[in-house]
Amino acid sequence: MALELHNTENPISNSERLKINENWQRIISGYSHLQMQIKVLAGGAEVDEIITRLNEAIDNANTAVQQAIDANNTATQEAIEANNTALQTALETVSQTLVQMNEAITNANVATTEANAAKQGALDATSQAQTAINTMQSLINNMRHQGVWSNTTQYYKNNMATLNGSTFIALQDNLGKVPPTLPTQSNTYWSLFAEQGAKGDKGDTGTGINVKGSLASTEELPTSGEIGDAYLIQGFLYVWEGESWENAGNIQGPKGDKGEPGKDADLTEINQKVDELKTEVNGHLDGIKYAPKASYSATKSEPLIHETWGKVLWDVKFIDTSNFVEGTSPTKIKIPESGMYLVTANVNLPSGEGVRNMQIIKNGTESIAYTSNLGTYVNVRCSISTLHYFNANEYFEVLVYQDSNKTVQIIPGNGLPNLSIAKLGDIP
Numbered sequence: 001m002a003l004e005l006h007n008t009e010n011p012i013s014n015s016e017r018l019k020i021n022e023n024w025q026r027i028i029s030g031y032s033h034l035q036m037q038i039k040v041l042a043g044g045a046e047v048d049e050i051i052t053r054l055n056e057a058i059d060n061a062n063t064a065v066q067q068a069i070d071a072n073n074t075a076t077q078e079a080i081e082a083n084n085t086a087l088q089t090a091l092e093t094v095s096q097t098l099v100q101m102n103e104a105i106t107n108a109n110v111a112t113t114e115a116n117a118a119k120q121g122a123l124d125a126t127s128q129a130q131t132a133i134n135t136m137q138s139l140i141n142n143m144r145h146q147g148v149w150s151n152t153t154q155y156y157k158n159n160m161a162t163l164n165g166s167t168f169i170a171l172q173d174n175l176g177k178v179p180p181t182l183p184t185q186s187n188t189y190w191s192l193f194a195e196q197g198a199k200g201d202k203g204d205t206g207t208g209i210n211v212k213g214s215l216a217s218t219e220e221l222p223t224s225g226e227i228g229d230a231y232l233i234q235g236f237l238y239v240w241e242g243e244s245w246e247n248a249g250n251i252q253g254p255k256g257d258k259g260e261p262g263k264d265a266d267l268t269e270i271n272q273k274v275d276e277l278k279t280e281v282n283g284h285l286d287g288i289k290y291a292p293k294a295s296y297s298a299t300k301s302e303p304l305i306h307e308t309w310g311k312v313l314w315d316v317k318f319i320d321t322s323n324f325v326e327g328t329s330p331t332k333i334k335i336p337e338s339g340m341y342l343v344t345a346n347v348n349l350p351s352g353e354g355v356r357n358m359q360i361i362k363n364g365t366e367s368i369a370y371t372s373n374l375g376t377y378v379n380v381r382c383s384i385s386t387l388h389y390f391n392a393n394e395y396f397e398v399l400v401y402q403d404s405n406k407t408v409q410i411i412p413g414n415g416l417p418n419l420s421i422a423k424l425g426d427i428p
Helices: 014-041 045-074 077-142 268-289
Strands: 145-148 160-163 166-170 190-194 210-215 229-233 236-240 245-250 293-297 310-313 316-320 329-334 339-349 355-362 366-374 380-390 395-402 418-425
Touching: 190 380, 310 329, 339 355, 339 395, 355 380, 366 380, 380 395
Parallel strands: 145 160, 210 229
Antiparallel strands: 160 166, 166 190, 229 236, 236 245, 293 316, 293 418, 310 395, 329 395, 339 380, 339 418, 355 366, 355 395
């Protein structure tokens, strides 16, 4: 805040006195304006000290001005000039105090802005941590096997189902969306979790019987059958021996005596076991809540040259509790401690001819997950989700491949590419 004051001259005339009085009124008005700013700021001890100093300067200046005015009316010209000098000194003192007050207000505003920015950063970090915890809780709740896949079953993300002997894990909630047919390992809704093993060698021909059912009498037996075919007739087993039905004897024993009523079950041990399991489960949940985890995105990859694998650069961090990604090597995801980890990666690649492949490579050589997609007229999404046991200080990288006869880049946007990793346990 700047004050515009009249310049006064000697000798002190009536017009000069009027200038002095008007200067004083302007200073009083400026002081009132500063008091209003101070009330809005609600400043600390430093502002209170300046206010005290300002009040003292105003009181001293007011006394000096009044004395100067009284002296101007009765004193000699020499006394008037001396009083005018004292008044000018008081005005300068007040002006300097007002400048200091203005600087204090500016510093307080800067400190308030920085405090608000720090508060928002803390709120953002808290929100990201809560999102990661909710994601892990959803993973725990939904990671269970739902049996053989059915088009009438509602599946949720991370549910597992078996189709044609192989197990698939759901990438998102779905109903009636069939898992891919091998060798295709993933589609929009499912990703291969465990592939069916090779069929074993055929065993030797065994001997035995094949009970076909029950009949009321021997007259209902068919005229022939296969070796080992059998029927139950009134408790007796009739077996086809190649030429006729042979009675193998009574295979139903006589009805036994009624047993004594059983005693009430003692559930003490069972209840104790249930309590122990609850404690163990809660311990695992706490361990997962604070386990190492990270979530990253990428803005680019190595140039994807025709028929060449390129690494994705994970240069955008959302959350990282254990420094999974090192700044000098943003392609490498370094494992902080041994355990079972869930790794999920999604990448968008340009459309076009040929195939679009993605794989996860451990320690630069071992492929631990792989997916393949055909190029289309729209962008191609490659997705991988895998559970794998890592030792501490091992690392993995996400590589992509295309053979469209041109060099391309990954396509960032709409939350892609993305990578998430979380430790689930310590037992391989």
